[in-house]
Amino acid sequence: MKRTHTGTALAAGLTLLAQSATAEGNLNVYNFGLYTPPELLEKFSQEYDVEVTLTDFVANEEAIARIQAGGHGMDVIIVSGYFIPAYVDQGLLMESNPAGMENFHNIADQWKSIPTDPERKFTVPWVWGTTGVMVNRKVYDGDINTAAIFLDPPEELKGSINIVPSMNDMIDMTLSYIGAEPCTTDRESLSKARDLLLSAKENWASVDYPSFEKFINEDLSASVFWSGAAARVRGLNDGFAYGWPKDGYMKWMDNLAILADATNVENAKLFQNFVMQPENAALISNYTMYNNAITGSEAFMDPELISAPELAVPEELQGAAIEQTLCAPEAQDLYTRIWTELTR
């Protein structure tokens, strides 16, 4: 009995060895956690006979630190749109020229060019989404398309609001709420934003990336939240609805790029082209619950996802979107000082 087990294990091991020996090569993917559908990697691996390895990170800042240090062994990486200049300016990305790739025509027109990669010389779209507010309608049924939900909250919500510790998003939305520009260095506006945040703080329960349980169990009634995550929460507790502050909400896109020192360049290029295929982009959307930028992917997406209200920004609110931007060091320093003051 035992012998057969060993035999099977050996055989399985040998097959694995044989597979990796005949595989066309490797591809090392570096992405945010829970952001890469396993089916996508499996499919790519089978289609091109490539062994794919996935490594997770938590934040753009963490990822770039590892890439800068070198010896990371990664081939492709997901970079948030606003963070692309940090990579490009330091020569960390390869000019793979996705615009010339076979599947490029699948990208929806509005995403064929993004401010930080206008000619799509480096990146292809992964998913995009918005950062707005999520409110339990059973607790508060007034207007939720406003940042007042967390900056000047209604009585019902006080004490059970969460804001996320994404410093730049929070301060950008606050600046926008008072009519100032994100990444401004105007001290008057910044101090106004700081005072507003400081006075709002007493109404917050936490400054946290909360687990979904906190909403499902209704420990929290409102939060600054992401569109896709809000759709997920609504699926588990239908009291929650998602709003886009008319005074400004964040709109962001994460993108797939090839690293300048990638070792499996050909596979990396294949992968960039691969994710622009509608059925593959749909896999990513179904898994992450965020919109992709590929036309024709709707045919392969989960019906609930297509009809999810969180993913469809209402026409009249589309103009209120704030593009996430990377602030210059001076503004960033002022942001950090405000944040330190806020959470001291």
Add this chain to the structure above:
Amino acid sequence: MPRNPTAAANESAVMRAETRRRWSLALPALTVITLCSILPLGVMVAYSFMEAGQYGNVQWGFSLEGWRAVFLDRDFFDDSYIPATAHLTILARSILLALATTALTFVFGIPTAWFIATRPPATRAYWMFLITVPFWTNLLVRTIAIQEVIRADGTLNRLLLATGLIDEPLQMMFTNGAVLVGMTYVYLPLMVLPVYAAIEKFDFRLAEAAYDLHASRLYCLRRVVLPLMWPGIVAGSILVFIPALGAYVTPRLMGGGRAMMWGNLIDLQFGQGRNWPLGAALSITLTLVVVGAMVWYARRAAKGAETNG
């Protein structure tokens, strides 16, 4: 004894060989200490004196900006230097929390250790096993487990509601008390283990002798038991205090992130703040505070030993 030059030469050769042998035996330890302790610390010191890179990291060039920002903030409008009171508040909070954690682990740890050490030897291992089991679990998992107990809809509130002691669930999460409960739970084994080791070695005949000499129970505890347990208590306190001072995960999860600890401040500078020199300077400041406290304690202990001896 006649002089014997050959023997002397031999002797010094033997001594040299001995020295070499000692050095080569110490080499692995020295390598580990250099690689894992001195080198990283050196990197941190170097970073703290460099310029912040535009996108995080550091760039070449000497700068005192990192250290300046630890102690001095700039006025929001006219950029004049003002004391960095926010940092002081955060440091004070971290120290208070670490002290409170140490005190609480002491209060709960001593009776626990005493209980275990006074069990029959056969069952002691079993009790020790129970103490160490949570320690094999990831810190994050343990913190989330304790969250589950004290949250609004959690075990504790349900129990209290069921017994009729309260009518409405108590809001315990995201308070300083919650952080303290979490930290005490997480660091308790670090207090119990060394104290247990000290009590286990305690010779109970000494206590009997004290009673024979008409010592009261309290007097016996104060003059006989405690002094012998003292090294264990000190070791336990240091083991709890130091990691508690730099604690990051537990305060963040239990406290809800509204108030930073020193560890969160360091994280902010290395992460979103993109100010590595300040982050490095803050880290070294924490190390210096800890070393300062240790030196102060060692001096005091030495003085105490002198006057006693």
